[in-house]
Amino acid sequence: MPVDELEIQAAVAHSSGEPFVTEKLHLRAPAANEIRVKIIATSVCHTDLMTKDEALCEFPIVLGHEGAGVVHALGDSVTEFDIGDHVVLSYDYCGQCRQCKDHKPSYCNDHGSLNFAGIRPNGDKTHRRPVSETADVFGSFFQQSSFATYALSHVSNTIKVDKSLPLPMLAPLGCGVQTGAGTVLNTLQVKSDTSIVVFGCGCVGLSAIMAAKVADAKNIVAVDVNPARLQMALDLGASHALAPADFAEAASLVEHVKSISQGSGCQYAIDTTGVPSVLRQAFDCCGPLGVTAMIAPGVPGTEVCIEMLGLLPGKSLRGVIQGDSVSKIFIPELIDLWQRGQFPFEKMLTRYASIDKIEDAAQAMGRGEIIKPIVIIDPEFE
Numbered sequence: 001m002p003v004d005e006l007e008i009q010a011a012v013a014h015s016s017g018e019p020f021v022t023e024k025l026h027l028r029a030p031a032a033n034e035i036r037v038k039i040i041a042t043s044v045c046h047t048d049l050m051t052k053d054e055a056l057c058e059f060p061i062v063l064g065h066e067g068a069g070v071v072h073a074l075g076d077s078v079t080e081f082d083i084g085d086h087v088v089l090s091y092d093y094c095g096q097c098r099q100c101k102d103h104k105p106s107y108c109n110d111h112g113s114l115n116f117a118g119i120r121p122n123g124d125k126t127h128r129r130p131v132s133e134t135a136d137v138f139g140s141f142f143q144q145s146s147f148a149t150y151a152l153s154h155v156s157n158t159i160k161v162d163k164s165l166p167l168p169m170l171a172p173l174g175c176g177v178q179t180g181a182g183t184v185l186n187t188l189q190v191k192s193d194t195s196i197v198v199f200g201c202g203c204v205g206l207s208a209i210m211a212a213k214v215a216d217a218k219n220i221v222a223v224d225v226n227p228a229r230l231q232m233a234l235d236l237g238a239s240h241a242l243a244p245a246d247f248a249e250a251a252s253l254v255e256h257v258k259s260i261s262q263g264s265g266c267q268y269a270i271d272t273t274g275v276p277s278v279l280r281q282a283f284d285c286c287g288p289l290g291v292t293a294m295i296a297p298g299v300p301g302t303e304v305c306i307e308m309l310g311l312l313p314g315k316s317l318r319g320v321i322q323g324d325s326v327s328k329i330f331i332p333e334l335i336d337l338w339q340r341g342q343f344p345f346e347k348m349l350t351r352y353a354s355i356d357k358i359e360d361a362a363q364a365m366g367r368g369e370i371i372k373p374i375v376i377i378d379p380e381f382e
């Protein structure tokens with residue numbers, strides 16, 4: 001039986017300067033390889049806000065890429081899922097290129113087009129305004145566009161989770177949480193008895209700190225300008241919490257981090273801020289053979305200056321997308337750690353009651369008042 005298009009509610013972004021507006025739209029029927037998911041909750045990620053604020057997308061568009069929900073309809077060729085399955089949505093990848101075949105799908109050749117272009121891989125748009133005959137609203141953000149009551153995903157970026165789990169709180173696993181934790185456990189593969197410094201204690205940085213604790217790092221140094229976040233970092237496993245304002249200059253903060261790590265410097269550093277001078281500090285905190293992971297690249301065109309001599313002692317700087325996570329493998333591992341009490345990521349979450357609250361959640365997040373908003377899209381669930 002053919003599946004029809006569906007009337008939905010979506011929080012639409014119209015331009016970089018305007019708030020999200022909840023509107024009635026029509027969502028196309030799932031294509032053969034698509035899954036229609038009834039969104040139960042979505043979290044908001046800084047990538048949603050940066051994409052809108054810096055106009056890194058076409059408008060109007062339905063953003064959102066940390067959706068959690070229930071399978072509602074299946075395209076003709078989808079056999080891996082059943083209607084009613086509980087799922088978490090993540091980033092998409094092609095599955096065919098060299099990096100995908102090498103189990104590094106976050107570096108897929110099509111990462112940009114599949115996740116940021118606002119269209120299906122074949123170029124179609126998925127949403128239309130009720131007055132329009134043709135699809136005139138961009139969607140397919142991370143092949144989901146979860147700021148809506150329903151979304152279309154692919155088998156590749158849809159992760160089945162157990163129905164006994166609290167589905168709404170799992171939403172941020174699909175991007176922010178797996179990015180931070182994956183950087184520690186997959187990319188850096190942090191070893192026990194080592195030192196790591198994390199600049200920026202938002203969702204990604206705090207997830208990295210929790211993972212560093214799981215990895216049994218000896219010194220886990222958190223750096224942030226916000227005292228509440230530093231306290232949260234300590235609660236989640238940081239051994240030291242540093243505020244830049246307590247140091248006369250950046251160099252003295254770097255020296256202090258080095259003194260914590262036995263003087264020679266950290267084995268690992270992570271910058272989640274996207275600020276070039278902070279990335280430089282993170283790099284300088286590392287000792288010989290130290291690896292610095294850059295997670296937030298700043299706006300396109302941003303450059304960082306590294307002294308070549310500083311790079312010489314075997315040090316490296318690498319960019320990281322999605323914590324090198326293969327979501328279908330890593331998200332269940334994170335859920336397992338959470339169930340064993342070793343990864344209490346629920347402490348970072350703040351609930352918002354309905355889709356109309358996405359703008360409030362985004363603003364509170366932008367002001368640094370909350371760490372990770374979970375917006376409940378279906379209040380009837382549970």
Ligand SMILES: [Zn+2]
Pocket residue numbers: 093094095096097098099100105107108109110
């Ligand atoms: Zn690929």
Ligand SMILES: [Zn+2]
Pocket residue numbers: 045046047048065175176
């Ligand atoms: Zn994200």
